[in-house]
Amino acid sequence: MVHIAVDIMGGDFCPNSNLEGAYDALQADKDIFLLLAGPEETIREAVGAWSRELQDRVSIIPASEVITTEEAPVAAVRKKKDSSLAVGARLVREGKASALISAGSTGAILAAGQLIVGRLPGVQRPPLAAMLPTQKGPKLFLDLGANVDAKPEWLCQFARMGTIYMERVQHIASPSVKLVNLGVEEEKGNALIKAANPMLREMEGINYQGFIESRDVIMGEADIIVADAFTGNAILKTIEGTVEFVMNAMKDVFKTSFLTALGALAIKKPLKEKVRGFKASEHGGAMLLGLNGLVMKCHGNAGREDIKNAILKSAQFVREDVCGRIRDAFTEADTGGDGSDV
Amino acid sequence: MVHIAVDIMGGDFCPNSNLEGAYDALQADKDIFLLLAGPEETIREAVGAWSRELQDRVSIIPASEVITTEEAPVAAVRKKKDSSLAVGARLVREGKASALISAGSTGAILAAGQLIVGRLPGVQRPPLAAMLPTQKGPKLFLDLGANVDAKPEWLCQFARMGTIYMERVQHIASPSVKLVNLGVEEEKGNALIKAANPMLREMEGINYQGFIESRDVIMGEADIIVADAFTGNAILKTIEGTVEFVMNAMKDVFKTSFLTALGALAIKKPLKEKVRGFKASEHGGAMLLGLNGLVMKCHGNAGREDIKNAILKSAQFVREDVCGRIRDAFTEADTGGDGSDV
Structure with missing residues (x-):
């Protein structure tokens, strides 16, 4: 079971597109478990209408604050510790989720990735990458x-x-x-x-x-x-x-x-x-590579299907253990080894 | 009368597109005089077929060498002193022409502009600009x-x-x-x-x-x-x-x-x-601004009409005295004045 956190309050069409995308992803992939970070009541109400089977693969993680695209990203991430983005990022940091999906402010997502999720050992900077x-x-x-x-x-x-x-x-x-x-x-x-x-x-x-x-x-x-x-x-x-x-x-x-x-x-x-x-x-959103887990950034106007795809692609990323491979590669590089003697 | 040098041996379709474009420009603007730099015989033959009136507004400037796009630009400009590009650039340097048109190698044109035509006083770097x-x-x-x-x-x-x-x-x-x-x-x-x-x-x-x-x-x-x-x-x-x-x-x-x-x-x-x-x-080609005269670079695959337009636009540039204005602006800036006390 792949655990993925979703920032329910990110993007122009939040919370609906995120909740609907989460629903579609759970339907499409039976081996996904989603941690939905955001306002408890809103999420509970939406999830209450889902089938029992889907509800069993969801956990609601209360987050009372929202980071907007107008805020200075680093300051917002530092200050709003109970924002849906920061809460989602902490889930990855603590190993409770292997990936975080957000359609929120690009700057804030980059900041949350660097400051909260954190870099893998040996990685100097996490690039934003996309297909x-x-x-x-x-x-x-x-x-x-x-x-x-x-x-x-x-x-x-x-x-x-x-x-x-x-x-x-x-x-x-x-x-x-x-x-x-x-x-x-x-x-x-x-x-x-x-x-x-x-x-x-x-x-x-x-x-x-x-x-x-x-x-x-x-x-x-x-x-x-x-x-x-x-x-x-x-x-x-x-x-x-x-x-x-x-x-x-x-x-x-x-x-x-x-x-x-x-x-x-x-x-x-x-x-x-x-x-x-x-x-x-x-192919999902843009990925921050080189962190202690995947952070995937969807477009601000991401709709239901974009969120669904981002979740499914993240699951694939986690199953292929890309983070583990990056960690191995940079740890080897750090110790001067070429991999053959590890 | 605006004097403009044309590098007859620049571009994929040289010398024809350059000669034909020169012909069209002379027809279109009666106050242009063209200095055609390149192989004397070839140019003489082409120009020989033109009307007397057009021939009177043309001067053939012999240049025996050609710089190709394969050559290292700076070295080629330094070495091939009798190339059509270098000869054309010297015409501008010496004030015999106010502008140079070339569809040759971009790197060589940039080098000829900097090394031969030279920068106006106060100009740190000549940018390549285009509409x-x-x-x-x-x-x-x-x-x-x-x-x-x-x-x-x-x-x-x-x-x-x-x-x-x-x-x-x-x-x-x-x-x-x-x-x-x-x-x-x-x-x-x-x-x-x-x-x-x-x-x-x-x-x-x-x-x-x-x-x-x-x-x-x-x-x-x-x-x-x-x-x-x-x-x-x-x-x-x-x-x-x-x-x-x-x-x-x-x-x-x-x-x-x-x-x-x-x-x-x-x-x-x-x-x-x-x-x-x-x-x-x-709008003509791309212009190197800030030199002792205009250097205009046409696309390598420039055709007859492109060369004609480049010549006509250069004439306009010269008539508006853009180089003089740039020189004035940077000389004022150099002396700390704001223009009011000059």
């Missing part, structure tokens, strides 16, 4: 915004954690790793990239393939794409904005004539489905 | 890749140069300036952004409006969008890649049924025209 839908299928992209002013060592650790995730959860043998750069020529790059590149080449157990240009990220030209948080965030948000921009341009074109309006009728829906992957989340 | 087509019309976006490991002072200078360009050439009064960041909250950012933000707020004559998220760059939420070269390059290339990705997705959808194929027929062409702005260049 990005690309032309060649979903690829792992990290760091999406967790750790500014990156050091070369952090990027190497991101490559290591990404490799473990892709091997274990996505079942890709020897996943390729590329580093985002201005160009693919060896002499290009800023100081960070120039320092990280030879270090990545030296790493054992990492299938490092050199640089990738930003335009090829969406083309899926690597299984794992590593960037510093500032660049990763810029690329991810530019993809979102550009998809929206092109869809808007299309709407304008549709309106220009009777013919194009007819054309629109035919292609609107299939096209929307084709590109909606950028906003949707069949 | 980006956005949802709210074309906006100036810089630095697109010229100066890695930016210092906060450079970003402030980029804002100043961008403001002069938008006021003079695009005739926008008090153009708004925003700085690309992870989020719009005041406390967000990496060390560079946190240092540059208060400095930009202090600047006189700059309509600084704070942060912009990458997703809003393409939405055109500022007249001038400032980023360090690494981030600017990442955003620009991500936009290009994502537009291509969505257009490919559309092609797939078109193929799925008879109805969608019919729909495709109707909307394909108008949509292509709507989004082609990202690859085309009605």
Whole structure:
């Protein structure tokens, strides 16, 4: 039985989307146990309408406070010790849950991950990682915004954690790793990239393939794409904005004539489905890797299905013991071993 | 009469697209004089077929070498002193031309700009800037890749140069300036952004409006969008890649049924025209600002019309005396004056 904590008060549509997503996940996977953190009465009322079998796999964890997206994240997490997010994070910290799902404030989730759940030994910074839908299928992209002013060592650790995730959860043998750069020529790059590149080449157990240009990220030209948080965030948000921009341009074109309006009728829906992957989340939310448990961040406007998927994907992550593998990898690295003598 | 140098041997379709674009520009603007740098015989032959009136506004500047995109840029510019690019850049350096157009290797153009044309007094780094087509019309976006490991002072200078360009050439009064960041909250950012933000707020004559998220760059939420070269390059290339990705997705959808194929027929062409702005260049190429003359870089696959537009836009830039204004602004800044006592 995998134990997963859910921040019931996170996201634009809380508590309903979280409660409904929890319900759907329990229906879909019989080996999940959920710890629902939030206002006791509200949760009790919702859960009271569920079947006995589902109720037996739920525990209500009272939390009286809520952290909003307007609050300064670190201060909010420190002050609101009885917030649904902080309570959920403590459940992971104390080993009562193996993962935490929240659709709340990104900053607060990052802070709760670092301050409450805590890093695995040897991990310098926990990157925010997500499966990005690309032309060649979903690829792992990290760091999406967790750790500014990156050091070369952090990027190497991101490559290591990404490799473990892709091997274990996505079942890709020897996943390729590329580093985002201005160009693919060896002499290009800023100081960070120039320092990280030879270090990545030296790493054992990492299938490092050199640089990738930003335009090829969406083309899926690597299984794992590593960037510093500032660049990763810029690329991810530019993809979102550009998809929206092109869809808007299309709407304008549709309106220009009777013919194009007819054309629109035919292609609107299939096209929307084709590109909606950028906003949707069949692979769950963005993951904070390298902590004492998984912290998964869903989009603020996550709906019922997004929460369900996040819970199911988290369960898979836990079953594959990604945290344990990361801990092993970094403990070995710390002691200078290559794994063979452990 | 505006004198403009053209690197005849730059770009994938050289020398033809450059020669044809030069011809079209001379036809379109009677007050342009072109200095065509490249292989004498080839140019003479092409120009020989032009009308007498056009021939009178052309000077052939022999250059026997060519710099390819495969060469290390700085070394190539230093070594190949008789390359069409280096010869063209010297024409600007010596005041024989006010601008240089090239569709050659980006790195070599940046190097020729810095090493041969040279910076205006007070300019720390010349940013690569371009008019980006956005949802709210074309906006100036810089630095697109010229100066890695930016210092906060450079970003402030980029804002100043961008403001002069938008006021003079695009005739926008008090153009708004925003700085690309992870989020719009005041406390967000990496060390560079946190240092540059208060400095930009202090600047006189700059309509600084704070942060912009990458997703809003393409939405055109500022007249001038400032980023360090690494981030600017990442955003620009991500936009290009994502537009291509969505257009490919559309092609797939078109193929799925008879109805969608019919729909495709109707909307394909108008949509292509709507989004082609990202690859085309009605605003000319990307400009290196802050040099002793304009250096304009066209896309490697620039065609006849792109070269023509680049020449016409350069002439406008020269007539508005953007370089002179930048020199004045930075000379004043250097002496501590605010302009009123000069």
